[in-house]
Amino acid sequence: MARKRKGRDISGWLVVDKPAGISSTQVVGKVRWALDAQKAGHAGTLDPEATGVLAIALGEATKTVPYVTDAMKAYRFTVRLGEATNTDDTEGEVIARSDLRPEDDEIKEALHRFVGDIQQVPPQFSAVKIDGERAYKRARDGEAMEIAARPLFVEELVLVDRPDADHVTLEMICGKGGYVRSIARDLGNALGCYGHVRELRRIWSGPFEADDGVTLEQLDELGQTPEIDAFLRPLEEGLADLPELTCTAEAAARLRNGNPGMVIASDVEYGDECWASYQGRAVAVGQYKAGELHPSRVFKQA
Known part of the structure; x- marks a missing residue:
């Protein structure tokens, strides 16, 4: 038992x-x-x-x-210009310095390189796995690793403040898997002055x-x-980004048991991932096919 x-x-x-x-x-x-x-x-x-x-x-x-x-997420973060660290944030050791401080217009121009579908290399101190082991564990042992670049969609990346010559505050909206520390590192390299994250705040994540x-x-x-x-x-x-379909009590019972159930749908197409509700409560998530939802996840709410 x-x-x-x-x-x-x-x-x-x-x-x-x-x-x-x-x-x-x-x-x-x-x-x-x-x-x-x-x-x-x-x-x-x-x-x-x-x-x-x-x-x-x-x-x-x-x-x-x-x-x-x-879901998409939004971050506000401050980049310290003129210094690179081994963790790409303030927790690490400074590994390179520069006296160069770019003007605001140069920064704004460089930001265009990081918008759209980009390739991003995660930080050495990150949770990605290298040969089955977390990168940060190997980095703590002093190992330098080749980490493969990963795709990231960046919807927006803008300069919102320049508190002083050494710091810029940016806001970014991006998809899943984005490393803000990598953005700071790569922006500093693109500007020729180095950079790392000093402060980071996630403003929103999906519906929250x-x-x-x-x-x-x-x-x-x-x-x-x-x-x-x-x-x-x-x-x-948590289902805000998926279309909602409604169903009857009978269909809800079928769906909760993992069986296809009839749903009332509009503006969805065959094969779309959707969720079905009964009296406003989620019953199941699945694929819409010819008037039915074929469940992949079911919810058992009291």
């Missing part, structure tokens, strides 16, 4: 405005404690020193994590915004009290 999980069987999303100095995994643990939740996971890691939106899925909402992870997030202080104050549940957001918010 399987062991019963400890905690409450609750489902939904909790959006945290993560502060600097704590890992994403630690935030997930704190959320699980605060809501006494059986199951939790985040939709996209933030570096420990980064701040901003960290969306935590609970219970059945963990099945929607891939749709938030794949940092300004709507719960703080760690609120989690500590309200954790394991009835008041914390007021911050829980519906599972369905």
Whole structure:
């Protein structure tokens, strides 16, 4: 007999405005404690020193994590010009310096190179796997690695502030898998002056915004009290980027059992990935085919 999980069987999303100095995994643990939740996971890691939106899925909402992870995201970050570090942020050692400081117009012109479909090499200190081992573990041992470039779609990258000659603040909207530290490093190299990330904040991720997030202080104050549940957001918010189809009670029962069910659809085409709802609650995600949804994931909400 399987062991019963400890905690409450609750489902939904909790959006945290993560502060600097704590890992994403630690935030997930704190959320699980605060809501006494059986199951939790985040939709996209933030570096420990980064701040901003960290969306935590609970219970059945963990099945929607891939749709938030794949969604567009926005970052505001400050680049320190004139220095390169081995981690591409302030946590590392300075490995190169330059006295060159480009003008604003030069920076704006260089930013065009990083918009659209680009190829990006992840930082040496990153979680990508090299021969089955995390790159950061090998980098800590002093190993220099050849990391293959990866595709990234950047919708927008703009200069929003120039606090002083040594710093520029940028905002970027990009797809899944973007490394802001790589953008800072590559921009500095393109400008001939080096660069690394000094501050980084994720402004929004898919449907979730940092300004709507719960703080760690609120989690500590309200954790394991009835008041914390007021911050829980519906599972369905994680499906915001997919078309919604509606169904009857009979179709919902079929879908929950993993069988195709009839749906009411408009503006969707054969083979589109969609989600079906009954009385406003998600029943399943799957492919739309000739009036039916063929489920790939089903939700069992109380």
